[in-house]
Amino acid sequence: MKISSLFDAGNIEVVSLDRYDDIQLKIRKDNGSDFAQWFYFRLQGAAYQPCTLKLLNAHECAYPDGWQDYQAVASYDRTNWFRVPTRYEDGVLVIEHTPLAGSVYYAYFEPYSHEQHLNLIGQAQGSGLCQVSDLGSTLDGRDLNLLTIGHEVESDLKVWIIARQHPGETMAEWFVEGLLSRLLDPQDATARALLDHATFYIVPNMNPDGSVRGHLRTNAVGTNLNREWQSPSLEKSPEVYYVREKMKETGVDLFLDIHGDETIPYVFLAGNDGIPSFDERLAELQERFRQQLLLASPDFQTEFGYTPDQFGDANMTLATAWVGHTFNCLAFTLEMPFKDNANLPDDDFGWNGQRSLRLGEAMLTPIYGVLGRLR
Structure with missing residues (x-):
């Protein structure tokens, strides 16, 4: 043995x-x-x-x-x-x-290997609709890649999606695979309509070092990237530093940060009620997005999740809070379970890679549902 x-x-x-x-x-x-x-x-x-x-x-x-x-x-x-x-x-x-x-x-959960990650990037580029760029190197010397999908014209809405800040949350990259498969499908009407008006900037894996090392939550030197957004450094958190710099260059109209939650057996969104710039416009956008996702995927629900922050109490070191406040935009953290989804349990597979992938496909619908109201 x-x-x-x-x-x-x-x-x-x-x-x-x-x-x-x-x-x-x-x-x-x-x-x-x-x-x-x-x-x-x-x-x-x-x-x-x-x-x-x-x-x-x-x-x-x-x-x-x-x-x-x-x-x-x-x-x-x-x-x-x-x-x-x-x-x-x-x-x-x-x-x-x-x-x-x-x-x-x-x-602990269905893995998403570095080879799968590289294949995902290659397949996206092979679609002819996606440009791959290198934002910089991680502390272990791995590439931090950005996928850009759209016309990149000034009038386009800018949709940013990042995943796996916490490397053990592999469901996040399964989600991105599903979202990309639909977004890059020229026969999908929703994808075509979105790309007529928006450019997508997608980082499939924010933490390739932690992913390869078998980490749960941190990068090569033990930094929790989702506590670095207020003041990242090239010494501790180059991954966040490079992504922030690119965001400043492009602007952000909608931001999604894709995660997994160890404890709560549901799919849910955490919004930005606590940021200093939160107002009626953002509150309406948040509610509209949630209602659209409820229609798009029965795996999603709004009853269970994190308790919303009180106005002004948001932790501004988190990606969703920093991006939402800095760009005055709609921003969410999406959480999926490591366990089963208690709404639609599956005794054999629980929540898994394929269900995460399907949720990624479904996410195009609420993005389309709010697109005309983002500015």
């Missing part, structure tokens, strides 16, 4: 492999920080053996409440992922599974 994680986004530490029914493991922290929750590893040599895998330090992770009612994902081919029986007891996350092959992978 063997456990390994020395691959793209891999994360685990082996404590004991003496028995199939008592495999003891620990989740490794993000480099330079105390954040931990993402895991991804391979088990070999346990075919047809009832295995009990124990993540001993689950109680020390960033969001221990997130383990309640959570089910880990598994795959034999790293393409088809399914949920496996998981429970959280006495501070330990326990996965019970009998592998039906000699090699099986387990992860």
Whole structure:
């Protein structure tokens, strides 16, 4: 029996492999920080053996409440992922599974690899509708790419979408894949209508270093990028620095920051009620966008989510708050669950990559629904 994680986004530490029914493991922290929750590893040599895998330090992770009612994902081919029986007891996350092959992978959520990321960029460019540009390099020397889709004329509305500031939230890049597949479809009437009036600026992965390193929430040096927007630096958060500079160059009329939430088993939007520039216009736009998304996707709901900030109480280091206030524009954080979506549960797959992708496709509808009111 063997456990390994020395691959793209891999994360685990082996404590004991003496028995199939008592495999003891620990989740490794993000480099330079105390954040931990993402895991991804391979088990070999346990075919047809009832295995009990124990993540001993689950109680020390960033969001221990997130383990309640959570089910880990598994795959034999790293393409088809399914949920496996998981429970959280006495501070330990326990996965019970009998592998039906000699090699099986387990992860916190369906991964989105760096190779998939590069393929996504290549496919987008190959559409003939998308320009790929390099905003700069990350601290590990990886490319931070921007996809620009549209005519880039001054009269165009500027729609900015970023994903995976927190690298373990892989559902965010699955979402972008779905959004791009529809936006770049010349037969899709909504996409064509949008591109007649708007230019899209999309960063599919804000944190490629953390993604490859198997981090939950931070970049190569342990910086939480979604707390850097007020004053980013090239030393700690070049990813945010470069994106901010490009935003200042283009302007922003609509901004979406795509995330996953460890604890709340719903899809929801967090708005900008607390920013100093919030007014009746933005309040009306927020409500219109939410109502349009409700019609576009039954996976979305408005009952559960974060408590809105009081006026003037927004944390201006967050992307949505900084962008919304700086450009006086409609700005949202979209959250998807690591667990299942309690509105439309699926016992086999829970919330997964494909459902995230479909939500990305659906997002074009509310964008179109507010487009004429953004300025």
